[in-house]
Amino acid sequence: MPTPTDRVRRTKRSSIRVMFDLAERHDGDLVRLEVGEPDFDTPDHVIDAAMRAARGGATGYTSNAGLPACRDAIRERLAADYDVAYGREEIVVTVGGMEALHLAVLASVSPGEEVVAPGPTWPNYATQASLADGRFREVPMPAEAGFDLDADRMIEAMGEETGAVVLTTPSNPTGRVFDPDACRAVVEAAADHDAYVIADEVYLALTYDREPEAIAGYTDRPEHVLTVGSCSKTYAMTGWRLGWLAGDTHLIDEVVKVRESTTACASNIAQHAAIAALTGPQKPAEEMYRAFKRRRDLVVDRVESIDGLSCPRPEGAFYAFLDPDIDGDALPLAKHLLTEHGVVLAPGDGFGEAGRGRLRLSFANSSARIEEGFDRVEAGLATYE
Ligand code: PLP
Numbered sequence: 001m002p003t004p005t006d007r008v009r010r011t012k013r014s015s016i017r018v019m020f021d022l023a024e025r026h027d028g029d030l031v032r033l034e035v036g037e038p039d040f041d042t043p044d045h046v047i048d049a050a051m052r053a054a055r056g057g058a059t060g061y062t063s064n065a066g067l068p069a070c071r072d073a074i075r076e077r078l079a080a081d082y083d084v085a086y087g088r089e090e091i092v093v094t095v096g097g098m099e100a101l102h103l104a105v106l107a108s109v110s111p112g113e114e115v116v117a118p119g120p121t122w123p124n125y126a127t128q129a130s131l132a133d134g135r136f137r138e139v140p141m142p143a144e145a146g147f148d149l150d151a152d153r154m155i156e157a158m159g160e161e162t163g164a165v166v167l168t169t170p171s172n173p174t175g176r177v178f179d180p181d182a183c184r185a186v187v188e189a190a191a192d193h194d195a196y197v198i199a200d201e202v203y204l205a206l207t208y209d210r211e212p213e214a215i216a217g218y219t220d221r222p223e224h225v226l227t228v229g230s231c232s233k234t235y236a237m238t239g240w241r242l243g244w245l246a247g248d249t250h251l252i253d254e255v256v257k258v259r260e261s262t263t264a265c266a267s268n269i270a271q272h273a274a275i276a277a278l279t280g281p282q283k284p285a286e287e288m289y290r291a292f293k294r295r296r297d298l299v300v301d302r303v304e305s306i307d308g309l310s311c312p313r314p315e316g317a318f319y320a321f322l323d324p325d326i327d328g329d330a331l332p333l334a335k336h337l338l339t340e341h342g343v344v345l346a347p348g349d350g351f352g353e354a355g356r357g358r359l360r361l362s363f364a365n366s367s368a369r370i371e372e373g374f375d376r377v378e379a380g381l382a383t384y385e
Contacts, residue, residue, distance in 0.1 A: 007130070007131060007133065008131075010130060011127050011130060011131075014123045014350040015331055015334075015346070015347045015349055015350035016034065016123070016346040016347070016350045016360075018331070019034050019334055019335075019338065019344055019345070019346055019347065020034060020035075022335065022338055022339075022344075023338060023344045026338065026339070028342060029342055030338070030342050030343070030344055031342060031343045031344065031365075031369050031372050031373040031376060032344045032365070033343065033344060033345055033361045033362050033363070033365060033369075033370070033373045034344045034345055034346040034360070034362060035362055035364065036172065036318075036319070036362055036364065037232070037233075037238040037364060038232075038233060038236040038238070038288060038318075038364050039364050039365050039366065040236040040288050040291075041236060042235065042236050042237050042240070042273075043235065043236070043277070043280075043281075043284035043285070044284075045276055045280050045281060045284075046235065046237070046273045046276045046277045046280070047273070048276070049272050049273055049275065049276030049280070050240075050269050050270070050272055050273040050276075052272075053268070053269050053272030053273070054269050058268045058269060058272055059268060059269070060268060061264060061265055061268070062093075062265045062266070062268050062271060063265065064092075064256045064257075064259055064260050064264060064265055065089075065091070065092050065093065065252075065256045065265075066091070066092060066093025066244075066265060066266060066271055067093070067268070067271045067272075067275070068088060069275055070093050070271040070272075070274055070275050071088045071091040071092075071093060071244075072088055073274065073275045073278040073279045074086075074091050074093070074229070074244045074246070074274075074278060075087070075088055075090075075091055075246075076278070076279070077278045077279075078214065078227070078229070078246065081205070081212070082204070082212060082213065082214035082216075082217060083214075083217060084214045084216045084217045084227070086216075086227075086246045087249075089249050089252070090246055090247060090248060090249055090252055091244055091245070091246045091252070092244060092245045092246075092252055092255055092256055092259070093242070093243075093244055093265070093266045093271055093274070094242075094243045094244055094245055094259075094263075094266055095241045095242075095243070095263050095266050095267075096230055096232060096238075096241040096242065096243045097200065097202040097228050097229065097230035097232065097243035098124065098243070099241075099243065099259075099262075099263060099266075100228040100229075100230075100243045100244060100245035101124065101125070101128055101166075101198065101200065101228055102128050102131070103245055103255045103258070103259060103262075104164070104196070104198045104226045104228060104245055104247075104255075105125070105128040105129060105131075105132050105134070105164060105198070106128075106131075106132050106255075106258065107251050107254050107255050107258070108163055108164040108195075108196040108198070108226065108251065109129060109132045109134040109163030109164050110134070110163060111132070111133035111134065112133070112134065112135070112161070113134050113135070113161055113162065113163030113164075114129070114134060114135045114136070114137045114161050114162050114163060115128070115129035115132075115134055115135070115136050115137070115163060115164050115165075115166060116137045116139060116154065116157055116158060116162055116164070116165045116166070117136070117137075117138060117139070117165070117166040117167075117168070118138075118139050118140075118141045118147075118149055118150070118153075118154060118167070118178075119138035119139060119140045119141060119147075119351070119352040119353055119354035119355065120138075120140075120141075120147060120171075120173055120174060120321070120348060120351035120352050120354040120355035120358070121138055121166070121168065121171075121351055121352050121354075122168060122172045122173070122200075122351065123350055123351065123352075125166050126138075134163055135161075137157060138352040138353055138354065139153050139154055139157045140153075140352070140353055140354035141153065141354060143323075143354070146174070146176055146312030146313070147171070147174045147176050147312055147321070147354065148176055148178060148179055148182070149167070149169075149176075149178035149179055149182040149183060149186065150182065151181075151182040151185035151186050151189075154182075154186045154189070155185065155186065155189045158189055158190065158193055158195065159193065160193070162190070162193050162195040163195060163196070164190075164195055164196045164197070164198050164226075165186060165190045165195060165196070165197050165198070166197075166198045166200060167183060167186065167197060167198070167199055167200065167215055168200040168203075169183070169199075169200075169201070169203075169204070169215070169316070170203040170204065170206060170207055170314075170315060170316025170317040171203075171316075171317065171319075172203065172317055172319055173319050173321050173346070173348065173351045173355065173358075173360040174312055174314070174319065174321040175296075175312070175313075175314025175315055175316055175317045175318075175319045175320060175321065176312060176314075176315060176316075177207055177209070177210065177212075177315040177316045180213060180218065183215055183218055184218045184219065187215060187218055187219045187221075187224065187225065188219065188221075190224055191219065191221045191224040195224070196224055196225070196226055196251075197215060197224055197225050197226070198226045198228060199214065199215035199216060199225055199226065199227050199228065200228045201214060201215070201227060201228060201229050202228065202229060202230040202232060202233055202243070203233055203316055203317035203318075204229070204316075205233070205234040205285070205289065206233060206234065206289060206292055206316050206317055206318065207315065207316040208292075208293045208296055208314075208315055208316055209315050210315075212316075214227065215227070216246070222247075222248065223247075223248040223250065225247065226245060226246070226247040226251065227244075227245070227246040227247065228243065228244070228245055229243060229244050229246070230242065230243035230244070231243065231273075231274050231277050231278070233317075233318075234277075234285055234288075235277040235284075235285055236288060237273070237274075237277065240267070240270040240273055240274070241266065241267065241270060242266055242267070242270045242271065242273065242274045243266075292318050292363065292364070294367070295318070295363040295365075295367055295370055296314050296318075296320075296363060298363075298367055298370055298371070299311075299314065299320045299361065299363050299370065299374075300313060300314070300320075302370070302371070302374040303320065303322065303374075306374070306377070306378050306381070308324065308325050308381060309322060309323070309324055309325070309377075309378075309381065310322075310323045310325075311323060314363075318362055318363045318364045319360050319361065319362055319363070320360070320361045320363065321348065321355070321358050321359075321360055321361075322345070322358060322359045322360070322361055322377075323357070323358055324357070324358075324359060324381055324384075326357050326384075327357070328356075328357060329347065329349045329356060329357065330347040330348050330349055330355075330356070330357050330358055330359050331347045331349055333347070333359065333380075333384055334346070334347040334359060336380060336383075336384055337359075337376065337377060337380040340380060340383065341376040341377070341379055341380035341383075342376055343373045343376035343377055343380065345359040345360060345361050345377070346359065346360040346361075346362075347359060347360075348360060361373070361377075
């Protein structure tokens with residue numbers, strides 16, 4: 001019998017996916033708060049632009065790097081919103097932020113080198129490191145500081161073997177917006193080690209309590225920073241699969257070359273949709289932003305009202321990382337909440353060692369469903385042994 005490679009077989013399924021599958025098989029009304037995607041529709045003007053593009057013949061391949069107008073739309077938005085200056089040649093349009101991350105890891109991490117990320121952390125980075133024949137190292141951040149970036153811990157974990165450091169801010173799963181000075185220190189240390197910093201900023205536009213800042217703006221050694229962004233979360237466009245990777249041409253040129261053999265280019269139609277999203281009216285995105293912020297406030301209030309439950313204040317993204325104050329893994333508790341109380345949360349164990357015993361709640365759902373979800377969580381915690 002032929003055998004698939006170790007490279008693919010060693011990839012583990014995340015416990016988030018386990019909950020998703022259990023929920024799909026469950027009969028009865030469930031409040032689904034495990035899903036990390038906006039519950040809004042893509043804005044009308046974006047859909048109209050895509051329809052026009054498809055009817056107008058934009059149905060073929062584009063160049064590997066993407067349509068010039070799409071690269072310019074990304075460049076201009078990054079400059080307008082975060083004051084970071086990328087040239088058109090420094091931007092590749094990708095199949096979602098996921099492809100951007102995959103390409104960034106492939107291009108920055110040699111076999112045996114490490115991808116270092118502060119924990120708790122999004123599980124895909126470990127898989128991407130493994131697919132690049134690299135290793136993944138989670139550096140647990142202090143829970144008592146709300147999982148904010150601790151530069152000393154990160155710097156201590158970095159060395160000759162570091163290929164890339166991933167900074168996800170705002171964070172999935174904690175919603176934490178990392179301290180700017182800590183980010184600066186980590187970027188400088190990475191640069192000193194000749195490593196890259198992959199700045200996963202797919203949630204950057206969803207920053208609630210302060211002005212969003214891009215990591216590329218934190219250093220005068222920008223050749224070490226690879227910026228990952230996406231239309232998915234900001235414009236409710238997860239299914240369009242449209243993101244980007246921005247960085248110095250010494251790396252971007254390599255990425256443009258290598259992706260010829262993977263996806264070749266992002267969907268032509270989706271690139272036209274992205275141009276409309278990025279350069280058209282921002283009002284729909286602002287309305288979604290305000291809705292997420294209101295729900296964030298609701299979540300904070302509800303968590304405070306439940307005995308034995310706490311979470312770091314989500315400062316961005318649409319996640320609250322709940323601490324139900326239990327011993328051990330959260331998967332049994334997540335299963336109990338699903339089967340006995342009809343509410344689905346993602347077990348924190350899926351986000352690494354630092355997430356053990358926690359539950360990630362996504363507030364990308366209506367206020368009414370969030371309220372209902374919290375009622376069920378409250379009842380479920382009261383009956384959990
Ligand atoms: N980065 C983080 C932290 C995410 O949570 C996600 C999606 O959930 C992505 C990147 C990629 O999103 P997309 O490929 O839809 O742009």
